[in-house]
Amino acid sequence: MDEQPPIPDDPQPGESDPVAHAGQKNDQPYTFEDLKRGFRRLGPMGPMAIIAASLPAIGGFVVLGTMGPIGAWLRDHGTLGVGVFVTAFAVLAGLALLPTYAQSVLAGWAFGMATGSVAAMAGIAGASLIGYAVARRGAGDRLVKLIDEQPKWRAVYDALVRSGSGRALLTVTLLRIPHNSPFAITNLVMASCRVPLWIYAVGTVVGIAPRTLLAVYLGARAQSTDFAMPSQRWLYIVWVAGALLAVAVIGAIANQAIKRVTVGMASDDKASPGH
Helix, strand or coil, X not given: CCCCCCCCCCCCCCCCCCCCCCCCCCCCCCCHHHHHHHHHHHCCHHHHHHHHHHHHHHHHHHHHHCHHHHHHHHHHCHHHHHHHHHHHHHHHHHCCCCCHHHHHHHHHHHHHHHHHHHHHHHHHHHHHHHHHHHHHHHHCCHHHHHHCCCHHHHHHHHHHHCCXXXXXXXXXXXXXXXXXXXXXXXXXXXXXXXXCXXXXXXXXXXXXXXXXXXXXXXXXXXXXXXXXXXHHHHHXXXXXXXXXXXXXXXXXHHHHHHHHHHHHHHHHHHHCCCC
16 A cells, blocks of 8 residues: 555644544634644545535536436437446546436436436446545545544444444445435545445445435436426426425434444443443
8 A cells, every 4th residue: 555644743732733632622612723734634635525525516516407418418329328327427426526416317317217226326336436445545544543532533433443344334324324415525534434345335325325216216207397387397396395305304314323323332432341
């Protein structure tokens, strides 16, 4: 593995640090200097996080705005179109250039529910592996060292890595379910935390499947809806609202489950010998 550049020295006693040392209590609000110092300690992961948080949101509007001509080209080229779509989905989402939801809507629009679902899920699987490889190479051990300094962060990390395969798989799956769980950022964090690849891949595909299939469905329904007819237009709006509500409810349940998992890990950690 390539050598990672050294982490800058920790602040000396008395200096403010956004990541407190183990055992240190710091209830003071962070200053701009604190944030800069914390960003510097992240090394390459800092710019990677900014890219992962910003570019997909911008790219999503581009995809949705050009869905008509792109979808028509993909549909007209049959199997070749599906192959091009899956490859582009995997690369663009894996490199945090486009979001998964917009590409999933495009899959439904171009290929319909059945083929679109398979194509979107194949793209998700490929994108997750690309994102994992890029993040592992760029982030190194920096995030793990920072997490070990914060008990609350360490509880989540323990649930991901140090709690056995079953619990880790459950945690990854739950983290992927909520609709507001950003795909690229989550890839970056999980890979940087050294979540085992098979747990990461399986949990990602299972957890993200509900919202991906919903996006495909909405794209397929939009393609077959005559928006010039008020009755169909309003029916589609009702479908979208109901679907978003269902995803929000499932996401809220998943978030509560994540809290129970991490609280349980923290309790077990305190009860174990040596704590």
